[in-house]
Amino acid sequence: MIACNLQTAAYVLGVGAGNSGVGAANGRSQQAAARMAEAATGEAKPSTPPSISWDSHTYVSEAPDSLVRDDDLSGANMDMRRRFEANCRRAQTAICAAVSELDGTEFREDVWTREGGGGGISRVLVGGNVFEKAGCSLSVVYGSMPQEALASATTRGADRAKGYGPGERVPFFACGLSSVMHPRNPMAPTMHFNYRYFETEGGVWWFGGGSDLTPSYLFEEDVKHFHGTYKEVCDKHDPTYYERFKKWADEYFYIKHRGETRGLGGIFFDDQNDKDPETIFAFSKECLDSVIPAYLPLVAKHKDDEFTPTQKEWQQMRRGRYVEFNLVYDRGTVFGLKTGGRIESILMSLPETARWEYNHQVTPGTPEADILDAFKNPREWC
Amino acid sequence: MIACNLQTAAYVLGVGAGNSGVGAANGRSQQAAARMAEAATGEAKPSTPPSISWDSHTYVSEAPDSLVRDDDLSGANMDMRRRFEANCRRAQTAICAAVSELDGTEFREDVWTREGGGGGISRVLVGGNVFEKAGCSLSVVYGSMPQEALASATTRGADRAKGYGPGERVPFFACGLSSVMHPRNPMAPTMHFNYRYFETEGGVWWFGGGSDLTPSYLFEEDVKHFHGTYKEVCDKHDPTYYERFKKWADEYFYIKHRGETRGLGGIFFDDQNDKDPETIFAFSKECLDSVIPAYLPLVAKHKDDEFTPTQKEWQQMRRGRYVEFNLVYDRGTVFGLKTGGRIESILMSLPETARWEYNHQVTPGTPEADILDAFKNPREWC
Numbered sequence: 001m002i003a004c005n006l007q008t009a010a011y012v013l014g015v016g017a018g019n020s021g022v023g024a025a026n027g028r029s030q031q032a033a034a035r036m037a038e039a040a041t042g043e044a045k046p047s048t049p050p051s052i053s054w055d056s057h058t059y060v061s062e063a064p065d066s067l068v069r070d071d072d073l074s075g076a077n078m079d080m081r082r083r084f085e086a087n088c089r090r091a092q093t094a095i096c097a098a099v100s101e102l103d104g105t106e107f108r109e110d111v112w113t114r115e116g117g118g119g120g121i122s123r124v125l126v127g128g129n130v131f132e133k134a135g136c137s138l139s140v141v142y143g144s145m146p147q148e149a150l151a152s153a154t155t156r157g158a159d160r161a162k163g164y165g166p167g168e169r170v171p172f173f174a175c176g177l178s179s180v181m182h183p184r185n186p187m188a189p190t191m192h193f194n195y196r197y198f199e200t201e202g203g204v205w206w207f208g209g210g211s212d213l214t215p216s217y218l219f220e221e222d223v224k225h226f227h228g229t230y231k232e233v234c235d236k237h238d239p240t241y242y243e244r245f246k247k248w249a250d251e252y253f254y255i256k257h258r259g260e261t262r263g264l265g266g267i268f269f270d271d272q273n274d275k276d277p278e279t280i281f282a283f284s285k286e287c288l289d290s291v292i293p294a295y296l297p298l299v300a301k302h303k304d305d306e307f308t309p310t311q312k313e314w315q316q317m318r319r320g321r322y323v324e325f326n327l328v329y330d331r332g333t334v335f336g337l338k339t340g341g342r343i344e345s346i347l348m349s350l351p352e353t354a355r356w357e358y359n360h361q362v363t364p365g366t367p368e369a370d371i372l373d374a375f376k377n378p379r380e381w382c
Numbered sequence: 383m384i385a386c387n388l389q390t391a392a393y394v395l396g397v398g399a400g401n402s403g404v405g406a407a408n409g410r411s412q413q414a415a416a417r418m419a420e421a422a423t424g425e426a427k428p429s430t431p432p433s434i435s436w437d438s439h440t441y442v443s444e445a446p447d448s449l450v451r452d453d454d455l456s457g458a459n460m461d462m463r464r465r466f467e468a469n470c471r472r473a474q475t476a477i478c479a480a481v482s483e484l485d486g487t488e489f490r491e492d493v494w495t496r497e498g499g500g501g502g503i504s505r506v507l508v509g510g511n512v513f514e515k516a517g518c519s520l521s522v523v524y525g526s527m528p529q530e531a532l533a534s535a536t537t538r539g540a541d542r543a544k545g546y547g548p549g550e551r552v553p554f555f556a557c558g559l560s561s562v563m564h565p566r567n568p569m570a571p572t573m574h575f576n577y578r579y580f581e582t583e584g585g586v587w588w589f590g591g592g593s594d595l596t597p598s599y600l601f602e603e604d605v606k607h608f609h610g611t612y613k614e615v616c617d618k619h620d621p622t623y624y625e626r627f628k629k630w631a632d633e634y635f636y637i638k639h640r641g642e643t644r645g646l647g648g649i650f651f652d653d654q655n656d657k658d659p660e661t662i663f664a665f666s667k668e669c670l671d672s673v674i675p676a677y678l679p680l681v682a683k684h685k686d687d688e689f690t691p692t693q694k695e696w697q698q699m700r701r702g703r704y705v706e707f708n709l710v711y712d713r714g715t716v717f718g719l720k721t722g723g724r725i726e727s728i729l730m731s732l733p734e735t736a737r738w739e740y741n742h743q744v745t746p747g748t749p750e751a752d753i754l755d756a757f758k759n760p761r762e763w764c
Contacts, residue, residue: 110741124740133740257719257728316735323736327709328719337639337710344741346639352739353698354705356732358506358515359492 057112057119057342063089067140068175069117075203080277081173084197087281088138088177089121091288096123096136098292099181102300103128107136112342117142122345126352130188130303135348136179144169163202171201176209177288180349181295186315187305189215189222190263190322191295192349195288197281207280208270209287211294212249214263214322216315218371220381222298223264227381229294230267230287237283245269250378255325260375262325314368316355323354439494439501439724445471449522450557451499457585462659463555466579469663470520470559471503473670478505478518480674481563484682485510489518494724499524504727508734512570512685517730518561526551545584553583558591559670562731563677568697569687571597571604572645572704573677574731577670579663589662590652591669593676594631596645596704598697600753602763604680605646609763611676612649612669619665627651632760637707642757644707696750698737705736 068081096107105128113119118140125134147164164170176196183190195209213226227246234241249268253261267287272280326333326349333346362369450463478489487510495501500522507516529546546552558578565572577591595608609628616623631650635643649669654662708715708731715728744751 126740133738135740257725320732323705324709327706328716334710343639347738348740350702350738353735353737355735356515356729357734358508358517358730359726 057114059110059112060119061111063111063119063121064113067113067117067119067138068173069142075201076173076199077203077205077277080197080205080281081175081199084281084284085138085140085175087285087288088175088195091291092121092123092136092138092177095179095291096125098296099125099131099134099136102296102303103130103134105129105131107134110344114142120342120345122342122348124348128184130183130185130299132182132184132352133348134179134181136177137345137348138177139175139345141174142171143174144171146170173199178349179291181299182319182351183299183303185303185305186216186307186311187219187302188299189213189226189295189302190351191291193288193291195284197284204273205277206271206273207277207284208272209284210245210249210252210266210268211287211291212253212263212266212268213295213298214318215371216318217311217367218264218374219298219302222301223381226264226266226294226298229290231382233283233286233290234267236286237279241269241283242267253325255321255329257328258321258324260321260372261378262322262375264371264374264381265378313355313357316353317357317360319351319354320356323350326350439496441492441494442501443493445493445501445503446495449495449499449501449520451524457583458555458581459585459587459659462579462587462663463557463581466663466666467520467522467557469667469670470557470577473673474503474505474518474520474559477561477673478507480678481507481513481516481518484678484685485512485516487511487513489516492726496524502724502727504724504730506730510566512565512567512681514564514566514734515730516561516563518559519727519730520559521557521727523556524553525556526553528552555581560731561673563681564701564733565681565685567685567687568598568689568693569601570681570684571595571608571677572733573673575670575673577666579666586655587659588653588655589659589666590654591666592627592631592634592648592650593669593673594635594645594648594650595677595680596700597753598700599693599749600646600756601680601684604683605763608646608648608676608680611672613764615665615668615672616649619661619668623651623665624649635707637703637711639710640703640706642703642754643760644704644757646753646756646763647760695737695739698735699739699742701733701736702738705732708732 066082066085068078068085071078100106103125105125107123107125110122110124111119120140121138123136125131128134147166147168147170174196176194178192178194178196180192181190191211191213193209193211195207197205197207199205211226211230213223215222231242231246234245245267246265248270249265250261252268253263253265255262327337328334330349333349337343337346362372448464448467450460450467453460482488485507487507489505489507492504492506493501502522503520505518507513510516529548529550529552556578558576560574560576560578562574563572573593573595575591575593577589579587579589581587593608593612595605597604613624613628616627627649628647630652631647632643634650635645635647637644709719710716712731715731719725719728744754
């Protein structure tokens with residue numbers, strides 16, 4: 001997979017066709033079409049596209065109706081690109097409205113477009129009553145990446161670069177919505193989701209995504225509710241999904257150097273293209289629509305719980321683990337940071353505050369020991 | 383270079399000769415000697431040594447007189463190994479005593495040895511009056527790493543693996559002392575140092591190290607004092623040292639995705655073997671002896687300064703940058719985390735608390751803007 005922060009994919013190692021920074025808008029888009037068409041036929045592939053950089057963005061006061069570019073390329077599923085974006089934007093609005101209502105605080109919005117097409121809408125709530133930080137970002141990305149980078153960025157990378165050889169850059173389109181929400185109360189869990197749609201040059205496409213829960217304290221019924229909500233969605237679409245995607249989340253959100261998972265998982269999937277796009281889109285859509293019912297009730301339930309300073313410190317230490325995972329292992333974050341993206345969107349996922357204590361040990365029999373055991377030995381919740 | 387946290391080198395991708403986990407102690411050490419001798423002559427190099435893991439350590443209540451193994455190998459500079467370790471231990475004791483006296487709090491100590499030789503002494507002060515966290519760790523390491531890893535772990539890696547081909551593991555010895563100190567008061571700077579000595583199989587050796595300062599607020603005279611102390615040491619040993627090593631620090635402690643340095647630098651060097659070992663050891667020794675006079679007066683001066691909550695928040699955000707550097711860029715930390723080391727020693731360098739605010743901007747003309755400018759445009763201090 002590319003990214004749990006999809007926006008980072010924007011900056012992965014390349015620039016989209018048409019983002020060459022020369023010529024007038026019309027000229028650029030013609031060049032782009034020509035270049036992509038060439039690429040599609042395997043002739044005259046772009047040799048060394050300029051490195052993408054944040055310099056090519058423009059902040060705008062309002063997002064255009066669509067950030068998807070009007071290409072008409074053979075192999076591109078323009079209809080899916082547009083509908084996936086529209087669905088992300090609809091979900092972003094609905095999710096932010098629900099969170100905002102619970103918190104009593106508005107989200108701020110940053111919108112940008114890029115010269116070569118694409119752009120993003122970041123919405124962030126800071127200093128809330130319930131949430132210390134809640135972010136939800138849409139990205140539409142036209143980029144290209146070395147064949148090798150694609151291989152390391154997706155689980156079955158080689159399949160994603162059909163017809164491209166070592167050293168060649170593969171143009172791609174990506175659209176996704178990603179989010180992390182960190183409540184203040186240590187009894188209320190953090191939640192992350194990301195749903196994305198990819199196409200590489202020549203008509204190769206796939207869906208990825210997932211939703212996962214990171215509590216500091218274990219309330220079994222909460223975890224069962226979250227997992228149960230997603231199990232129901234999974235079961236409706238494919239009887240094998242939940243088991244596979246639950247396991248995938250446990251494996252992906254793993255802090256290897258700690259021997260623990262980041263949280264209590266959920267579902268995670270990538271490289272989904274074994275059914276027709278409509279069918280997988282319907283699943284992805286329902287996953288996105290389940291964010292609010294799966295998560296917000298848990299925050300509503302715990303936002304005013306009493307807690308001790310020690311419990312707050314434990315939450316802060318778990319926040320530290322969140323930082324460790326995101327900065328050390330999250331492929332999208334690491335790629336994004338190293339290749340020059342919109343840092344504030346990439347690092348929106350970090351908590352407002354975190355804590356590291358030397359050699360902290362939990363006391364056996366305590367709630368902290370209980371949840372740590374679940375981080376070390378992933379459990380079945382439904 | 384291998385590591386700013388040298389202890390991480392302990393865990394870099396291999397296991398020392400003699401740590402095979404089979405046979406009695408005597409047998410192991412004979413096997414080890416035989417294997418290293420074979421390796422030295424270029425014959426029958428170890429094929430797939432077992433992966434090192436933290437399982438091979440033993441906590442002990444008191445460190446043995448030396449953690450350096452009694453090999454008698456051709457090419458090994460046993461005298462330098464022993465004297466470098468002894469000097470690190472002397473400096474560790476002196477530095478911790480001075481910090482402890484200023485703080486009014488004792489360091490706690492964790493000591494361990496490893497089956498195949500080597501071990502460590504971690505000293506950590508937590509919850510101090512002046513320091514939120516101060517750590518100082520000695521490591522003596524017998525390991526081996528793939529020829530390729532050596533190439534990426536040191537600036538001139540290929541030179542360090544004489545006679546070894548791609549895919550072969552190169553046995554090494556390393557000894558070093560490393561430290562990070564985070565004071566509570568936002569006007570008092572954080573300091574990091576690391577001094578180390580390496581030998582790889584076959585008599586290749588080098589020294590590395592450095593001391594650097596990370597303030598949240600800029601007091602020019604403090605930075606001049608710190609840099610000036612090290613410039614004086616450098617000038618005494620080589621007129622080219624300060625200019626080269628100051629620049630090296632600015633380049634190494636760079637947070638690429640932020641376009642800023644972690645702090646205000648100091649000196650940093652690696653791969654030093656162009657003079658005789660005694661001469662470089664004398665320089666390294668004097669650098670270590672300069673930690674207390676270069677740094678502690680700055681903390682003593684600012685430990686009781688008044689500060690506002692906003693200034694504390696700014697310090698916390700700079701702590702966040704410290705975390706970003708250490709987890710994303712510090713080669714030793716990243717290697718150590720991914721290859722299984724003593725996590726608590728590796729991550730001792732992280733601050734107790736850190737903060738991330740979405741899209742934080744400094745106000746022009748403020749002290750925060752002033753120091754941020756110095757992070758973005760490294761200055762000359764003396």
